[in-house]
Amino acid sequence: MISPIPTPSPHIFELQQVRHFYGTKPFAPDTMALDIDALSIPRESIIGLTGPNGSGKSTLLKLLAFAFRPSTGTILFNGKPEYPFSGNVRCNITLLTQEPYLLKRTVFENINYGLKIRGREQKLNGQAEEKIRYALSHVGLDFEEFAHRKWNELSGGEAQRVAMAARLVLKPQVLLLDEPTASVDVESAAMIKESAAMSRQKWGTTIVAASHDSKWLEGFCDIHLHLIRGRVVFT
Template sequence: MKTILQTENLTKIYKVGKVETQALRGVSLAVNQGEFVAIMGQSGCGKSTLLHLLGGLLSPTSGKIIIDGEDLSKVSDAQRTDIRRRKIGFVFQRFNLFPTLTADGNLRLAERIHSGNGGNAERRREVLSLLKLENKINNKPLELSGGEQQRVALARAVINNPAIILADEPTGNLDTENSKIVLEMFKQLNEKFNQTIIMITHNPEAAANCNRIINMRDGRIVDN
């Protein structure tokens, strides 16, 4: 089994003026390729901070992050951005879609950012239909339901075939019905493409889909 992602004794201290918040107090973690992991814990315990560090959106105060064999602390900012683009797909609670672009256009933009070209229309169609959006390809975000928007965001996260999908409360803004659909899509992506997924959730039903649940409290993993 291949370790796709690893952290060693990660800490993160935020400083705002003179106030310091220790958001992470030594997190060591290893995730295998193809695992579907849930991160749970009370609000403020450091879940989003951990996810942002794993995705190279933030730098740790101390400790190590190794993504697919590459130590993020040993590379330049430019290389870190490159690793993020090649290996990571993000899904957030707010869908963060471009309102003026269609579903297809949002995916095309992600392709362009990733590889600098016009992308692959065939693959976009395939991914959108896997997420049951084949009839919504030309809809803009406001012409989609919340669940559909989150599925477009999920399509965008996987369009460039990243090794790892990081999702921060992806069903946090969805009703029960839409949550179910989106979670089923995560599960399918995980099973069909062996995509590694790390998902923050407050929902025990969502976590029940996962291979492993990591519980956090006060900046630490309390069991996993």
């Protein structure tokens, strides 16, 4: 008998009974960093994440990136459970943190690194160069001017844009942004937003962005999640 082809879930992430507490904190409601009974994130959506300091935004983003496992509960990615550093996670989910981490190498090598470890490295340097040139253009950085600069020859905002280009070059299924505009100027903030919107349009990327800047989120997200003490209080 031919079994029917399963219909893919319209949700890229499904969280079920997810609770997280850090370190040796006892498992009690007031020490919970995150406490979500059920949350589904539609494929190709842009989610804006807000909430006061310590409300669990970064914890939620790290859990969606499968950087670590929740203390309890399940997170499904494309309908299946995943685990930290699985091939599927590394190839498809990328997180941009507030303080971007760059390798002590050139801009070119920083962007090429992700392509290499995800096995999409082009044999011909020319093709890798083309991709890196394209990614840099999306964050408004000129290839000739920036590609061969070292990590320590960039301003904070330029480093953030390079980190964004290093994620865009992967054409990710999921782009997680943790306060991506906290240290950049208005023009760079707009560029980060435009390049994220472009990745959804071109590659169907799902975006979850935590920000304290409600103006920046305005008109960008389809769904707004507000967290307080680890709980989603409204959507």
